[in-house]
Every structure is written in structure tokens, then in C-alpha cells.
Amino acid sequence: MIRIVLAGTATLALGVPAWVVTHPPAIPHAAVARVKLPPRRVVPPAELPPVEPVRLVDLSPDDARAFNASVPFSTDSNPAARPFRYVGSADDLARATDCLAAGVLYEAGDDATGERAVAQVVLNRLRHPAFPKTVCGVVFEGQDRSTGCQFTFSCDGALTRWKPGEAAWTRARAVAAMALSGSVYRPVGYATHYHTDWVVPYWQASLDKIAAVGSHLFFRWSGWWGTPPAFNRHMLAGEPVVAQLAPVSYAHKTGAALVEAQAALAEAAAATTGAQAVTVAGTSDSFLVTLPHGVAPETYPALAAKACGDRPVCKFSGWTDATRTPAALPLEAAQIATMSFSYMRDRAAGIEKSLWNCQQTPRPVRTQCMKQQVMLTAAPAATVTPSATPTPAPAPEQRGPAELGGVRRKGDEPVSSPARGGGSL
Structure with missing residues (x-):
């Protein structure tokens, strides 16, 4: 038994070092040495790179x-x-x-x-x-x-x-x-x-x-x-x-795909505005609508134009949140502040303008953004007792709309995920 143990020990003592020599661990320097890139060249100003x-x-x-x-x-x-x-x-x-x-x-x-x-x-x-x-x-x-x-x-x-x-x-x-x-x-x-x-x-x-x-x-x-x-x-x-x-x-839709998309948009316009049209007496037609879910913001003007039809004067106001869509005019300040899109047409005056709520949908051109409504919240009235001198209520606190926050998701190396590019440009 002792001889077997000694023989095994001797085998390990000789075999392990030999295996390490023939199977060296990978080291970063080996990878660096194997990379053969073209010679470095600085392109002169007279030559386009x-x-x-x-x-x-x-x-x-x-x-x-x-x-x-x-x-x-x-x-x-x-x-x-x-x-x-x-x-x-x-x-x-x-x-x-x-x-x-x-x-x-x-x-x-x-x-x-x-x-x-x-x-x-x-x-x-x-x-x-x-x-x-x-x-x-x-x-x-x-x-x-x-x-x-x-x-x-x-x-x-x-x-x-x-x-x-x-x-x-x-x-x-x-x-x-x-x-x-x-x-x-x-x-x-x-x-x-x-x-x-x-x-x-x-x-x-x-x-x-x-x-x-x-x-x-x-x-x-x-x-x-x-x-x-x-x-x-x-x-x-x-x-x-x-x-x-x-x-x-x-x-980027063309041909049959564009025709199909336009038909779907027309259907959405009819379904959206059907029972929600509110006529402003003595002035023009006005639509207060809940914008269809899943419709790209770029299509809102087309949606509004289809809803307004041939009316020479028309105003289309839309909300993406159905719970915030008003049922009647005039609009309150809170309803204006949460409006997602507005379209106005007055052909006699040469006006046709589309505006987005850029807190909800950032736009590349600032002139396409609605003016932000400032909400005023009154401070609670001071408590007055018979023996105390009344104290003037503090000035209302001015609050603006919350700043749009980015959403970030970090993942591991996305070699196999189509949602993360794995190459270069």
C-alpha cells in the first residue's frame, strides 16, 4: 500500500509540472502579440480619408x-x-x-x-x-x-x-x-x-x-x-x-403598406372622434379626443386632418391618457397642461398648425412644441384664532411640469441579443 502511495506521489510530482509546461495559461500579452493591424497612417488634409x-x-x-x-x-x-x-x-x-x-x-x-x-x-x-x-x-x-x-x-x-x-x-x-x-x-x-x-x-x-x-x-x-x-x-x-x-x-411606408397604414389611420380617426366631437357655438368645430394607442406621434396631424374633414375652421385637441380627456369646453388649466397634441386650422386666415406636448414627445424643432402651462397651487390658508392677528396667506407656489427622465437599461455583453449592436462602424 505504501508503495502505491509513493508511486502516485511521484507521478503527480513529475506529471503536473510537465502538463503546465505543455498547457500554459492564456495571458493578455499573447492576444496583443497576435493582432496584426495595417500600418498606422495619418491621412493628409489634401486627401479625403x-x-x-x-x-x-x-x-x-x-x-x-x-x-x-x-x-x-x-x-x-x-x-x-x-x-x-x-x-x-x-x-x-x-x-x-x-x-x-x-x-x-x-x-x-x-x-x-x-x-x-x-x-x-x-x-x-x-x-x-x-x-x-x-x-x-x-x-x-x-x-x-x-x-x-x-x-x-x-x-x-x-x-x-x-x-x-x-x-x-x-x-x-x-x-x-x-x-x-x-x-x-x-x-x-x-x-x-x-x-x-x-x-x-x-x-x-x-x-x-x-x-x-x-x-x-x-x-x-x-x-x-x-x-x-x-x-x-x-x-x-x-x-x-x-x-x-x-x-x-x-x-418609411410606401406602396401598399402606406395605403394600408392610411386606411388604418382613417379608421382610427373615425373611431376616435365619433362621439367626442364638441362644437364651439358661434365659432368653429372643435374635437376633444383620446389619441389611439400605438399610433406614432408623427401621424397625429394626419389623424387631425381626417377628423376635421373639409371644415374651413377646425381645432383638434388630443390626449394620450383617456382619463384626462375632457368631455366639454372650456378647458381647465390642468387639462391644457396634460394635452398631448393640438391642431388648428383657419383657411381664411391661412393658418394650419400642429403642436406637440414636448414634455411627452420631444420634437426636433422647438417651434413644434406647445407652450408649457404653469400650474398654480394655492397654499393652505392660515389658521386664525380670535386672539391672534390674521396672517396673510403665503404666495402661491409656482410649479412647472416634471422634467422628462430618460430610461436606462444596462445589460451584459449582448453578442446574441438583436437589441444590442455587437459590431462597429
């Missing part, structure tokens, strides 16, 4: 993270981008908003911070001479090529595999609307590229790493093409219709 297709180095997620961690952040200044404000037709704006919303949601997931960072990259690209000059053009650049798309979701089938829920889509559209109306996400500066930390794209060799937001790393071109003066171009009119977005975007 190429927009390379997305090609990834063949690495495991852990090895890619090890390599990315070895790449230092640039020590040069990282100024915030200038605010961007969309200028275009209502149709162009609607298409641009939904293109940008799709880009931020499919690439960053339902996370407000990540979505803002991706939106900033899209607008930075729009201003750079190396990229298309429409929002949809930037987001869907190269979508017709399996290896040439700049946003991975636009050509990897994500749009057909997964459809966002209504709440996530609404939040993404709110982020897009704010970005198109001047909101700036400062941490990523003038970044034009990004990728998740578990991949390594070949284009990384000629760019400077400037920021990290969650699991995404952000880059700008080295040299003059990454400085603020290079971002000197303006957008063009004519946002393209993207057929891939038709299932989630009214603005």
Missing part, C-alpha cells in the same frame, strides 16, 4: 478585450461637438428621426446613455465630408452590401429578426429627437467611429481612441481629419425612404 468596410480581426471576445485594453486613449484635447439642429421638411424630419432612432436602438440597445453616444457619432459623420449628407444616408450607408455596411444592424438581418417594443422605440425616438434639436453628448467629442470592446476592427489602426461609454470604444481620425474644422459640411434635403424601417415607421 477612406471609409473602410467593417472587417474584424479573428479574436475571441476575451482576447479582443485584452488587445483593446492595451490601446491607450489619446492625450489630445477632446472638445464637444457643436449642437446640430435639423432643418428640413416635415416628411424629411420624420424619416430622419426614425432612421436615427433605429440606429441608436439597434446599436446601443435600450440604454439612454449609449443611445445618445451613437446619435452623436451619426451627426458627426453627417458633418464630415467623408460620409453621406442625410441622416438616413449615414445610418444605412452600405446596407446593400453584406460586408460594406457601416452600422452592423443594417445589413446583418437584425431588422427582420427583432422588432422593438413600443416603449423602447418611443424612448429611442425621444433620444433621436433631442439630438436633432441641438442636444450634444459631450464625452465622445467628434468621434466618427466606435466598436464594442469584444471586437477589433482593422480600421482601428489609423484612428485615435478618445472615449469609452459602457462597452463601446469611440474613435476619431488621427490628424487634421479628426479636428473640429474638418466637420464643415451641411446636410442635404431629401431623406431617403428606407424600406427596412416600414414595419416600425409610418414615415
Whole structure:
């Protein structure tokens, strides 16, 4: 028995070291050494930098993270981008908003911070001479090529595999609307590229790493093409219709899908306004309605126009919350403050205007927002006793509407989730 124990001990003493020598543990330096990127090149100002297709180095997620961690952040200044404000037709704006919303949601997931960072990259690209000059053009650049798309979701089938829920889509559209109306996400500066930390794209060799937001790393071109003066171009009119977005975007529907959507909208208008029309005696027709659930805010003007029909003067007021929809006029201050949408028409005066409650639905153009109603709440009256001198009641407290809060959901590495982009641009 003792001989068996001694023999086993000797075997372990010799075998374990030998196994360790032949099976060394993986170390980050090995991953770094295996990465062979193209030689670093700073493109001169006289030459437009190429927009390379997305090609990834063949690495495991852990090895890619090890390599990315070895790449230092640039020590040069990282100024915030200038605010961007969309200028275009209502149709162009609607298409641009939904293109940008799709880009931020499919690439960053339902996370407000990540979505803002991706939106900033899209607008930075729009201003750079190396990229298309429409929002949809930037987001869907190269979508017709399996290896040439700049946003991975636009050509990897994500749009057909997964459809966002209504709440996530609404939040993404709110982020897009704010970005198109001047909101700036400062941490990523003038970044034009990004990728998740578990991949390594070949284009990384000629760019400077400037920021990290969650699991995404952000880059700008080295040299003059990454400085603020290079971002000197303006957008063009004519946002393209993207057929891939038709299932989630009214603005991108065409042909039979558009006809079907318009018919559904007309049906919703009839059902919504049927018994809720309130006529203002001696002036015009006015509609107080509960807006249909699931109808995109961009379609509210069409809904109002269908409800008003051929009336030369008409006012359409809508609420998304049925419990807040008034039954009669005049409206109280609280009812005005919670109104979601307003449409006014007076053809003799040349007036036809649509306004949204931007606390509920942010709009890219501030002139589309209703004026916020200030609610006054009277303070309780002071108690007066016969022996006390009456004290004047304090002035009413002024309260405004609550500030819209972002909704953020952070998850683990979303390699298999269609709601989180796993690549780069």
C-alpha cells in the first residue's frame, strides 16, 4: 500500500509540472502579440480619408478585450461637438428621426446613455465630408452590401429578426429627437467611429481612441481629419425612404403598406372622434379626443386632418391618457397642461398648425412644441384664532411640469441579443 502511495506521489510530482509546461495559461500579452493591424497612417488634409468596410480581426471576445485594453486613449484635447439642429421638411424630419432612432436602438440597445453616444457619432459623420449628407444616408450607408455596411444592424438581418417594443422605440425616438434639436453628448467629442470592446476592427489602426461609454470604444481620425474644422459640411434635403424601417415607421411606408397604414389611420380617426366631437357655438368645430394607442406621434396631424374633414375652421385637441380627456369646453388649466397634441386650422386666415406636448414627445424643432402651462397651487390658508392677528396667506407656489427622465437599461455583453449592436462602424 505504501508503495502505491509513493508511486502516485511521484507521478503527480513529475506529471503536473510537465502538463503546465505543455498547457500554459492564456495571458493578455499573447492576444496583443497576435493582432496584426495595417500600418498606422495619418491621412493628409489634401486627401479625403477612406471609409473602410467593417472587417474584424479573428479574436475571441476575451482576447479582443485584452488587445483593446492595451490601446491607450489619446492625450489630445477632446472638445464637444457643436449642437446640430435639423432643418428640413416635415416628411424629411420624420424619416430622419426614425432612421436615427433605429440606429441608436439597434446599436446601443435600450440604454439612454449609449443611445445618445451613437446619435452623436451619426451627426458627426453627417458633418464630415467623408460620409453621406442625410441622416438616413449615414445610418444605412452600405446596407446593400453584406460586408460594406457601416452600422452592423443594417445589413446583418437584425431588422427582420427583432422588432422593438413600443416603449423602447418611443424612448429611442425621444433620444433621436433631442439630438436633432441641438442636444450634444459631450464625452465622445467628434468621434466618427466606435466598436464594442469584444471586437477589433482593422480600421482601428489609423484612428485615435478618445472615449469609452459602457462597452463601446469611440474613435476619431488621427490628424487634421479628426479636428473640429474638418466637420464643415451641411446636410442635404431629401431623406431617403428606407424600406427596412416600414414595419416600425409610418414615415418609411410606401406602396401598399402606406395605403394600408392610411386606411388604418382613417379608421382610427373615425373611431376616435365619433362621439367626442364638441362644437364651439358661434365659432368653429372643435374635437376633444383620446389619441389611439400605438399610433406614432408623427401621424397625429394626419389623424387631425381626417377628423376635421373639409371644415374651413377646425381645432383638434388630443390626449394620450383617456382619463384626462375632457368631455366639454372650456378647458381647465390642468387639462391644457396634460394635452398631448393640438391642431388648428383657419383657411381664411391661412393658418394650419400642429403642436406637440414636448414634455411627452420631444420634437426636433422647438417651434413644434406647445407652450408649457404653469400650474398654480394655492397654499393652505392660515389658521386664525380670535386672539391672534390674521396672517396673510403665503404666495402661491409656482410649479412647472416634471422634467422628462430618460430610461436606462444596462445589460451584459449582448453578442446574441438583436437589441444590442455587437459590431462597429
